[in-house]
Amino acid sequence: MAGVLLAATTAIAQSVGDDDDATPSVGLDLPKDLTVFGHSDPNVHKATAIVNGTIITDTDVDQRLALVVAANGGKIPEDEKERLRLQVLRNLIDETLQIQEARANDIKISKEEIQQTFERVSSNFKRTPNDFAAYLREKGSSEASIKRQIEGELSWNRLLRRRVEPFVSVSEEEVKAVIDRLNASKGAHEYHVAEIYLSATPDTQAQVLANAQRIVDQVRKGGSFVAYARQYSEASTAAVGGDLGWVRAGQLPEALAQAVQTLTNGQISDPISVPGGYSVIALVDQRQVLTSDARDAVLSLKQISITFPPNLTQTTAAPKVEAFAKAVQGIQGCGKVEEVASQIGAEVVQSDQVKVRDLPPALQTMLVNLSIGQATQPFGSLQEGIRSLVLCGRDDPQVSxxxxxxxIYNQMQEERVNRRAQRYLRDLRRDAVVDYR
Structure with a gap:
C-alpha cells in the first residue's frame, strides 16, 4: 500500500513541477518546486484487505454492496447495511482466493468470455450492455464490479470441473436406491426448501442468533431471501440462493423437518437451532411424491380489469368495485367476457399456457376450484386497478x-461436488495471507 501512495504522490509532485510558468499567481506565497506529502489523490483508494498480495479496496466493497442493496429493492436499513458490508468483504476475499487458485492451476478466463457473460446478464435485465452499465452506475455499482464477480464464478466452476468433479462418483446402485425410495414413498409430501445457515460457537451463539433474527425480519419486510442467502449463508448452497431443491421431511434434520411442515408456500421460519449454528428456511413450494398436483394444470384465462383515476378515495370507488364484482360474477362462459367488459368500461387480456403453480398463492386456491367459464373474486387495489380472471380452459396434469x-444422478453428483468445493475453499482460507487495513 505504501508503494501505491508513494507512486501517487510522486506523480502529483512531478505534474506540478514540470512547468514553472504554468503555476498561476493567486496572491499566495507558494513555492514553485513543491512536494506533496501524504495521500492527496482521490482516485487512490484505501485498501480494506490484501489477500495474498491482491488488494481489495473500499470502493470494491461499496460497489458490490450496492448490487446487493439493489437486489433487495433498496430496502436495507443503514445498520443492517453495515453488517452486510462485512459479509460482502468476506465474499470478496473468497472470490479473490478462487480466482488466485484457478490461475495457479493455469486457468484464466478471457476478457471475451467475461464480456459474453456480461451481455447475457444484461439481456436478463432486458437491457443492452451499455444500458446495463449505466444502470449499475446509477445504483452505485459498476460494470467492473459485476465482471469481477463473473470472473470469480467462471474461474471457480472451471477449477472444480478439473480438480473436483473427476474424483466424484455416483454408482448405479445408489441412483436405483433413490428411485426405489421414491416409489415406496408415493403420495408422501415433498417440499421445495431454501436455507440460510449461519455457524456458531458457544461464544458467538447469542450474536449469531441475533444476526439470524435480523435477516428474518428483513426478508419478512420484503427483502430478497435469495440475496441474503448468497451473502450470509455458510452452506454450499449459498451460490444458488440457498436452494435445497425438492426434499422430503425425513431427509432434513429433525428440527428443520418439524419447521417446514408448519410453513405455507412463501413463508420463512424463525431461526432454528441446529448442530453447529442456526438455520433459517423458506418454503418455496410443496407437492406429493409421484402424484398429480392440480397446481400443475395449464390454464387458458381471460383477465378483465378496470382502473381508477389518481387520488380516488375508497368511499368513491366502492360503488364501482361492487358493480364490477356483480358484473364478473354474472359472466356465463368466456364468450361473454368482451360483452360484459364493454358494459362496465373494462379491458380484456387473454393468456394461454398459464400454469397454476406460477400464479400467486391466493389465486392458485381460487383457480383450482373454478369450473370452466367461471370468474375469480375481484382482486387488486385502487392504485393498480381491480381485476378478475375468467377460466376458459384447463389441461389437467398427468400423474408424475x-x-x-x-x-437423480446429476443431483447426487452436484451435492457431492458442492461438499468437496466447500472443503476446498475452507483450505484456501486457512492457508491464505490476509492483511486487513
Missing part, C-alpha cells in the same frame, strides 16, 4: 413418473 435416472 418422478425424476429420471439422469436427473
Amino acid at each position: 413418473d418422478g425424476p429420471s435416472y439422469d436427473q
